[in-house]
Every structure is written in structure tokens, then in C-alpha cells.
Amino acid sequence: MTVSATKTTTTAKLLPSPLNAWFVAGWDHEITAKGILARTVAGRPLALYRSQDGRAVALADACWHRLAPLSQGKLVGRDEIQCPYHGLRYNAAGRCTSMPAQETLNPSATVPSFPVVERHRYVWVWLGDPTKADPSLVPDMHQLDSPEWAGDGETIHAPCNYQLVLDNLMDLTHEEFVHSSSIGQEELSESEFEVTHDETSVTVTRWMHNIDAPPFWRKNMRDKFPGFEGKVDRWQIIHYYFPSTICIDVGVAEAGTGAPEGDRSRGVNGYVMNTITPETERSCHYFWAFMRNYRLESQLITTQLRDGVHGVFGEDEAMLLAQQEAIDANPDYEFYNLNIDMGGMWVRRLLERALEAEGRLAALPTA
Amino acid sequence: MADSHNIAWRRAVVDSVADVAENIRRIVLRPERPCSVRPGEHVDVRTSVGGEKQVRSYSVVDAAEDGTHLALSVFRTPTSRGGSVFMHSLRPGQLLEITQPMQNFPLRIGAPSYVLLAGGIGITAIAGMAALLHRLGADYRLVYVARSREAMAYLDDLAALHGDRLEVHVDAEGTSLDVRTLVGSVPGGAELYMCGPIRLMDAVRRAWVERELDPTNLRYETFGNSGWYEAEPFTVRIPRLGVETCVGSDESVLDALERAGVDMMSDCRKGECGLCQVKVLELSGRIDHRDVFYSDRQKEPNTRMCCCVSRAVAAGPGTVPVPGSAVLTIDVP
Ligand code: FES
Ligand code: FES
Ligand SMILES: [Fe+2]
Numbered sequence: 034m035t036v037s038a039t040k041t042t043t044t045a046k047l048l049p050s051p052l053n054a055w056f057v058a059g060w061d062h063e064i065t066a067k068g069i070l071a072r073t074v075a076g077r078p079l080a081l082y083r084s085q086d087g088r089a090v091a092l093a094d095a096c097w098h099r100l101a102p103l104s105q106g107k108l109v110g111r112d113e114i115q116c117p118y119h120g121l122r123y124n125a126a127g128r129c130t131s132m133p134a135q136e137t138l139n140p141s142a143t144v145p146s147f148p149v150v151e152r153h154r155y156v157w158v159w160l161g162d163p164t165k166a167d168p169s170l171v172p173d174m175h176q177l178d179s180p181e182w183a184g185d186g187e188t189i190h191a192p193c194n195y196q197l198v199l200d201n202l203m204d205l206t207h208e209e210f211v212h213s214s215s216i217g218q219e220e221l222s223e224s225e226f227e228v229t230h231d232e233t234s235v236t237v238t239r240w241m242h243n244i245d246a247p248p249f250w251r252k253n254m255r256d257k258f259p260g261f262e263g264k265v266d267r268w269q270i271i272h273y274y275f276p277s278t279i280c281i282d283v284g285v286a287e288a289g290t291g292a293p294e295g296d297r298s299r300g301v302n303g304y305v306m307n308t309i310t311p312e313t314e315r316s317c318h319y320f321w322a323f324m325r326n327y328r329l330e331s332q333l334i335t336t337q338l339r340d341g342v343h344g345v346f347g348e349d350e351a352m353l354l355a356q357q358e359a360i361d362a363n364p365d366y367e368f369y370n371l372n373i374d375m376g377g378m379w380v381r382r383l384l385e386r387a388l389e390a391e392g393r394l395a396a397l398p399t400a
Numbered sequence: 401m402a403d404s405h406n407i408a409w410r411r412a413v414v415d416s417v418a419d420v421a422e423n424i425r426r427i428v429l430r431p432e433r434p435c436s437v438r439p440g441e442h443v444d445v446r447t448s449v450g451g452e453k454q455v456r457s458y459s460v461v462d463a464a465e466d467g468t469h470l471a472l473s474v475f476r477t478p479t480s481r482g483g484s485v486f487m488h489s490l491r492p493g494q495l496l497e498i499t500q501p502m503q504n505f506p507l508r509i510g511a512p513s514y515v516l517l518a519g520g521i522g523i524t525a526i527a528g529m530a531a532l533l534h535r536l537g538a539d540y541r542l543v544y545v546a547r548s549r550e551a552m553a554y555l556d557d558l559a560a561l562h563g564d565r566l567e568v569h570v571d572a573e574g575t576s577l578d579v580r581t582l583v584g585s586v587p588g589g590a591e592l593y594m595c596g597p598i599r600l601m602d603a604v605r606r607a608w609v610e611r612e613l614d615p616t617n618l619r620y621e622t623f624g625n626s627g628w629y630e631a632e633p634f635t636v637r638i639p640r641l642g643v644e645t646c647v648g649s650d651e652s653v654l655d656a657l658e659r660a661g662v663d664m665m666s667d668c669r670k671g672e673c674g675l676c677q678v679k680v681l682e683l684s685g686r687i688d689h690r691d692v693f694y695s696d697r698q699k700e701p702n703t704r705m706c707c708c709v710s711r712a713v714a715a716g717p718g719t720v721p722v723p724g725s726a727v728l729t730i731d732v733p
Contacts, residue, residue, distance in 0.1 A: 096552070
């Protein structure tokens, strides 16, 4: 059960989530002043809404009195939520403002109100120590709301532990087998890759030189360069940011035009923006978007790309579910690691260190 | 954050004891398992009073970052022979049973500004909040009031840490706090956290309401341990049940009735929930309402009381009161 402070590597298949971290609670448009959104983040049910002045609010979704879900109540006044059961009201700070059945307010009557930051089209919430909730720790996802990029995305309610999605995105050799009709090709598994990391991020870089573009990328090249034919240089640069954001710089360029050296002008570039929010130990909210930096004006391309990626991620979802079910069905079998897991293993180490710092790693069932 | 009601008892060793002011002793404990402490948290301690185990709550004044040590400071009430005497008798090495730190008085992070008000031993709950606000670089004022400087624990440490943000009022030096001036100077949106004697807290509450400040920005913890009058013994009677017993100065009506075998209902035992309410049928003396459950309008007719904290005293208009002579006749649900 003892864990060394410097070199944690557990073979735990599934990790709990750190709490001293920002997680996406929802897209900005999902959280409104008209109704209350119930959503569970890292095992904690939340009631999410906006005050009349537009600020997003995240309260624990359990009334102080009898734990009735506040999300089934209604919004009243400037920033208050009224419990559906006996009508206790709470403001955005989570403080009770009205107890209909008595003339005074019990000074203990509060529900937790969690720090919230709105950034990059998302509402982020911090469930851990509020004194550590520094907004500058929100991962950089600027492509989502930068005028130099266009695109859109969706949410997948993934039926698996969030760690499995991180593993999936950190090792894209699975594309050859899971996404064979769209983005998969043999060169993915065959090409070399490079991994770097620091305290809060991990980067996996893979280049495939002078190859045929798979169908998805041939279509994108032709959107920008009508009638394009020929070989391409393809890249995948996976950026992981603590705790669970993965932005993947992807694209192809006409072979030999200097893309590996930095000139991407003869190519198309996309960013797959993924941020994964643990829900329960066996489920997560997987927010994604596909952003591009060419033909920004074309809603047609935005829609086509969103639908195309939707199809690709549907293939991942089916595999993640199958994997989670197999993990549950084989509790005594361990994972074995391969060289291709290098990126995912660094992610695990950063998460384990964070859990250890929160005193929550030792709580894991270890062999 | 709401308190967890899953109370987990654990052992702790007394690490050191030291007098830090007149009748105030600092007791540093080493819990068997390290536990992190947030400002405003308290621990319950199993004390032994007259050979009987009783539970008392004490705010954690400060704690080691790694959770290995935590400090309480206990004021020894001159008239009481209760838990504080036991706590003052502790010696290093002694074993004690305590709970995990529990939160009834959470400091909210993110208010535009703060006023922290400590009266006397109330500093134990407030000092940790002030230290955290200092560390976070928040906009805060720390107001510390007491009868005399000798009665003020941690004064030098606080002055060193908080500099100009600390404001001291000492009755004996003629610099008593003017509550209206204080509340009048609170900026809109500021949160005021207070802990101290009920008279002080009540005066602040009245001034707060008068100024029509947001009532939810006034934060306090009620241990229900101080009243308008000195606690004195009195008699309580329940004619319907044929019960009559004496309520000692160191126990509540609720304790006394439970001891006498009356089936009582209660929960918070600090004057907040109203579950322990009893009907007052007859009264010789007056009621010292120490709860925050009833509004002033409800307290005034003296027809009901929260028997976990409120008491009877012999003070009566126009007579010379004989302490201990009050008689409270009640009915219970
Ligand atoms: S459960 Fe919410 S008011 Fe009773
Ligand atoms: S038990 Fe809650 S007010 Fe007395
Ligand atoms: Fe995939």
C-alpha cells in the first residue's frame, strides 16, 4: 500500500479523479437562467444554473434539509434556487435565504457552492479545496473560441471510467483498427513517435511521411485544394493537460512541402479538442469539438466535420464500452503495458501524483 | 459546507499545554491519524466531568499543514465546574478522545471583502480564518475585542501577522467597540464572520438588520454557551409527568430532563433547530433565551423556549433576586 512520492506507477486499471482540478461541467449554452441542469461531476451531483446577471453557479444538488435534489426545484429572484420539497431557498453562495416554516434562518443552513470559471465555451467547476481554485489553471483550449479557428462539437456520455478515454486519446495506433474506413491506416502503427512531459502536460508527436491520405483527410485536402491528388505528410501531435484535457493537433500537407519543418501552408490543419469529465467510476462526460483553420466561413464544412467526427467517435464509444465491460467481468486480470502506452502512462503518473498529493491514492484497492 | 454527521472518534495525545492568556490554555494535540483542518472547524472532545463522560466542542485555533498537530484553546469559566476544568487539567502525554474536525462555520472564499469579529475566546474560531485570508491576499479586517489585554489570547501573534488589518478594542482601556460604528463601516457585499458572547453577537445582528445588509452575509457559529445572564441553578417542573428536578449551572434543561428520564427530542443542542422546544406554563424568574431559532417577536411572550440552551434566572423586576430560586414549569411534547 505504500507509494513512493517520486515514482508512482500503479497497475490500477481505473483511477479515481483528482478533486483539486478544473473539470468541465457543461457547454456554456447548456447552463442558463431559465432552468436548472443536473449533472454529476466526479461523483458529486451538481445543480447548475445562471443568475440573472449571467454568472454560472454550481451548487451541490442536495438540499441541506432532507437532501431533495435542488435541480428539481425552481429559480427565483436574482440568483436563488428554491427546493422543490419544503421550499427552502439558497442563493448563489449556497446560503439559505428563506425557511418558509419559521421566522429565523438556521445559521448552519448552507449547501456547498463550488468555484466556477467560464472559459473557451465551457463552464468549469472546481470541487476540491476552494482556496486552490486558480482560474489560470484552466487548460488552454483557445482554438474553441479564437476567430482564427472554426468548428463545433458535441458531448458523448461515455459508459466507462474517464481513464479509458484518456488512454484512448493518448495512443492513436488504435485508429488503424477501430477507424479503418475514415482515418485509420497502417503507417500509424508503423511510424515512430516521441513523448515529452512536464509537471502538468504530456505531448506525443507522430509524423508519417509520404503516405496516401486516408479518406477523411483526402476530403479535407480537397475542401482547401480542390482536386488534390498525391502523397501527403501526416501529423498527430497529442497535447495532454492536467487533469483530463487532450487537444490533438492533426493534419496532412502535400508531401515534401515542409510541414515537418513548420510550413503547413500546403496542408490542412485541425484541432481535436477533448476534455473528459468523470461522472461516476463507470461513466464520464466526453466533450469534444473539431476545429479547423481554413475555409472558416463554411458552415457546410463545419457540419460535415462534426458529423464525420461524430461517426469516428461512435466507433471509440463502442470499444470503450466493450473494454469497460471486459474489465468489470475480469476483476482479477491486470493490464499489461506496451511501448505504445508511453503517453498514457505519463498521464497516469501525473494523475497518480495529484491523487497522492490529495491523500487519495492510498485509498485505491491495490493488489 | 454542511457538516458531516458521521462522527468518527479517534485518539489523540496531548503534545503540550501552555497558558496563553488569563484563564486561557492552549492545548496542542497529536491525533493518531493526521487530519487536515479548515478554518472554522471544531473538534468534539470527550471530557470527564465529575466522573461522567461529557462531550464538548472546541474550535481548532491552528493546525500543522500536514495535519499532525492541532491546537485548541480553552477558556476556564470561573463559575463552571464543567469541561473547561477538565481541559485545563490535561498534561502532555495524556490520551484523549476527539472527533475528526467538523465544519459548522465555513469561511466562503471569494467575497469582495471581509470583516472578522472576535469577542474574547471567540478568537479561537476566527484566528484561522484571518490567517487564511491573509495568505490568500484577501481584503479583510480583523476586529478583536475583550475586557482586558490579559484576557486576550494570541494578541502579539495576531498583531505581527495582520499589522494594520488588526483592530483591538479593550474595555478596561476605554476603547470598547461601538457596534453601530463597526456595522456602519461594513462595505456592501462584505461578509462579516463573528464569534463571541451573545450580547456582542446580538448587537451586531440588530445593527445589521437595521442597516438592511444582506442577512446571509452575516455569519456566526452558535455554541450556545453564553447568555445574557450568568448561568445559575434553577428548578424545572413538568406537572403532567410529575417530574421536578434541579438544573445545575453547568448543564442544560435538556440534560437535566434526560437525566430525570424524560423522553426528550433534540438535534443540534445549540439553539438552532427548535426541535427541543418546550411549552412554558408558569415562570418565577425570567427566561434567558440563548437560541437563534426564535425571532425576537417569538421570544418576547416567554411561552416557549429551546431547552437545549435557554435557561431560567431569578432576576425579576422590582425584587431582589435570589440566585438559584427561579422555577420553570413546562410541558414537553
Ligand atoms: S428537503 Fe429541501 S426544503 Fe426540505
Ligand atoms: S436541540 Fe436544536 S434548538 Fe435545541
Ligand atoms: Fe479513436
